[in-house]
Amino acid sequence: MYTSFIILSIVLFVNNNLSVWAKEQFNEDLTLRSLSDGKLLAHFNFTTHVDVINPVPGASLHHYGLFPKVIGQVLQEYQVREMHLTFTQGRWKYDEWGYPPEQSTGTGVELWAWMENSTRVDNQWKSLTNTLSGLFCASLNFIDETITTEPTLSFQSSSSSSFEKNNNILLRYGSLPHESVCTENLTPWIKLLPCKAKSGIAELLNAHKIYNSNFHSMSIHAKSICANDDCTRRIMELKQTETSVLDPVRETSRRDWSLKEVFDRVLHGACPVADNSRVHIIQDDSNAKLSPELNNPLKGYDLKEVHDELDIRMTWSENSFHYPLEPAYPIISANRYFTGYGQERGGLEITIHNRNDKALPVIYYDSIPWYLKLYLHTLQVIVIDEKTGQQQLKEKGDIIRDMYYQPAIDRSRPTMLECQLLLPAKSIVTLSLDFDKVFLKYTEHRPDANRGFDIGSAVLTAQLPNENHTIRVYTDTLLVSLPTPDFSMPYNVITLTCTVIALFFGSVFNLLTRSFQIIKEEKEVK
Numbered sequence: 001m002y003t004s005f006i007i008l009s010i011v012l013f014v015n016n017n018l019s020v021w022a023k024e025q026f027n028e029d030l031t032l033r034s035l036s037d038g039k040l041l042a043h044f045n046f047t048t049h050v051d052v053i054n055p056v057p058g059a060s061l062h063h064y065g066l067f068p069k070v071i072g073q074v075l076q077e078y079q080v081r082e083m084h085l086t087f088t089q090g091r092w093k094y095d096e097w098g099y100p101p102e103q104s105t106g107t108g109v110e111l112w113a114w115m116e117n118s119t120r121v122d123n124q125w126k127s128l129t130n131t132l133s134g135l136f137c138a139s140l141n142f143i144d145e146t147i148t149t150e151p152t153l154s155f156q157s158s159s160s161s162s163f164e165k166n167n168n169i170l171l172r173y174g175s176l177p178h179e180s181v182c183t184e185n186l187t188p189w190i191k192l193l194p195c196k197a198k199s200g201i202a203e204l205l206n207a208h209k210i211y212n213s214n215f216h217s218m219s220i221h222a223k224s225i226c227a228n229d230d231c232t233r234r235i236m237e238l239k240q241t242e243t244s245v246l247d248p249v250r251e252t253s254r255r256d257w258s259l260k261e262v263f264d265r266v267l268h269g270a271c272p273v274a275d276n277s278r279v280h281i282i283q284d285d286s287n288a289k290l291s292p293e294l295n296n297p298l299k300g301y302d303l304k305e306v307h308d309e310l311d312i313r314m315t316w317s318e319n320s321f322h323y324p325l326e327p328a329y330p331i332i333s334a335n336r337y338f339t340g341y342g343q344e345r346g347g348l349e350i351t352i353h354n355r356n357d358k359a360l361p362v363i364y365y366d367s368i369p370w371y372l373k374l375y376l377h378t379l380q381v382i383v384i385d386e387k388t389g390q391q392q393l394k395e396k397g398d399i400i401r402d403m404y405y406q407p408a409i410d411r412s413r414p415t416m417l418e419c420q421l422l423l424p425a426k427s428i429v430t431l432s433l434d435f436d437k438v439f440l441k442y443t444e445h446r447p448d449a450n451r452g453f454d455i456g457s458a459v460l461t462a463q464l465p466n467e468n469h470t471i472r473v474y475t476d477t478l479l480v481s482l483p484t485p486d487f488s489m490p491y492n493v494i495t496l497t498c499t500v501i502a503l504f505f506g507s508v509f510n511l512l513t514r515s516f517q518i519i520k521e522e523k524e525v526k
């Protein structure tokens with residue numbers, strides 16, 4: 001009797017203290033879209049949303065179920081408000097596929113985070129990269145101060161509430177263009193999902209098929225924000241996405257596809273804890289036939305109503321697929337390349353194409369490692385009119401409205417260039433800069449020294465007319481070859497020296513140890 005009273009009072013006490021109210025929601029959806037060149041875009045979207053009311057202001061949160069604990073702890077421990085991590089392999093073809101469903105398509109790994117302003121923010125950023133590195137089995141710990149930047153115009157916080165915007169938060173950005181992405185990164189990513197890959201849409205995440213594609217990208221976007229002044233209400237959000245561009249034409253020369261063929265798996269209903277679980281098919285071609293038929297294309301297939309198996313199949317009534325020659329020109333596209341020759345100096349050029357009928361503001365962001373010394377006074381702007389083909393050297397102020405430039409410091413920070421550009425209607429704008437290449441110390445070269453160094457993508461951020469969200473255009477990564485010492489030289493010297501010594505030693509040793517004796521010829525005794 002007495003013990004049960006104690007237990008009851010303990011339970012009551014604990015309950016009173018933790019009168020935390022949490023509302024959690026998990027949505028999963030898959031969007032499948034046939035691209036104009038016959039490829040199939042698969043976009044997996046898993047979102048977890050937690051809304052917590054905690055009577056203690058600013059208290060850390062421990063009471064949630066669906067939201068992965070590791071991510072929640074990382075956000076709270078390092079005071080991260082917002083975090084975006086993307087792993088990408090391959091190249092998104094803006095010219096043929098239009099704009100991607102997810103903004104980030106820079107090859108390699110990209111990480112940016114909005115963190116609370118404090119004196120420890122750089123240590124927190126370092127801890128964050130190291131933790132994520134362990135969590136996702138990637139070399140994120142190589143994002144150190146020599147490649148971390150703090151962009152001012154690009155990568156704005158997505159948090160819409162004005163309350164959050166007024167708070168002082170700081171941005172950190174880093175990317176690793178050389179990182180290759182594989183199953184070892186996908187497995188920890190899948191582990192963050194409430195149903196893992198056991199049920200629901202995630203069942204289709206078959207690594208063999210997903211990586212056998214033209215483009216592959218997976219990301220996590222996490223957010224932890226206070227929804228009111230004293231921080232008694234906190235919202236945490238996690239969005240995990242996976243984008244693949246699969247190629248059904250490669251195997252059958254037809255663009256027909258089915259889940260079974262593309263992923264080698266079929267669906268068996270929704271993840272039990274999901275509030276919404278849907279498969280959307282985006283199809284503008286009326287010749288295509290979908291089975292099983294879809295009553296409401298906007299709502300898609302509801303997996304909560306699937307109790308058996310679901311295989312979706314799309315067929316065209318054509319014998320073979322003819323590739324359209326006309327690309328789908330996007331409104332803004334960009335290319336970046338190196339100019340010049342030799343190992344001493346070079347140039348960087350970026351061309352931005354605006355196909356809109358009106359002038360369009362865009363933000364250009366570029367971060368160049370310290371071993372390329374940019375000269376800002378060589379910056380030139382050339383505008384080519386699309387209609388007349390006329391080339392014009394413009395005053396910088398006509399095109400560049402605003403500029404943030406951070407010069408590099410050797411071995412401690414990169415060059416960062418951020419420009420607010422106003423692109424004239426129907427034009428191609430080219431920015432060019434010259435640089436010198438630095439002669440590195442021999443220990444600073446990679447083991448595969450002659451491969452060169454990767455330079456991460458430049459990023460254009462723009463708000464397209466008639467669209468409410470911003471888009472980002474990533475250029476290709478670049479490979480630069482710096483003056484490389486002949487690393488085989490010491491080996492050559494050693495072998496040559498050793499040969500000489502061996503020859504010398506051999507003959508001297510021979511001379512010293514050989515005993516010479518005079519052999520007398522015996523006279524014949526007659």
Ligand SMILES: *[C@@H]1O[C@H](CO)[C@@H](O)[C@H](O)[C@H]1NC(C)=O
Nearest residue numbers: 027029031045046047101102
């Ligand atoms: C992903 O899902 C969330 C919530 O269901 C939705 O708000 C968002 O628009 C989706 N994103 C994409 C790119 O489909």
Ligand SMILES: *[C@@H]1O[C@H](CO)[C@@H](O)[C@H](O)[C@H]1NC(C)=O
Nearest residue numbers: 116117118119167168169170
């Ligand atoms: C960060 O905090 C420091 C000192 O508290 C302050 O001087 C600085 O303006 C703050 N930065 C931002 C971006 O709010």
Ligand SMILES: *[C@@H]1O[C@H](CO)[C@@H](O)[C@H](O)[C@H]1NC(C)=O
Nearest residue numbers: 463464465466467468469470
């Ligand atoms: C953009 O957003 C505004 C208000 O948020 C809305 O009125 C408008 O219809 C939206 N435009 C498009 C093209 O979605």
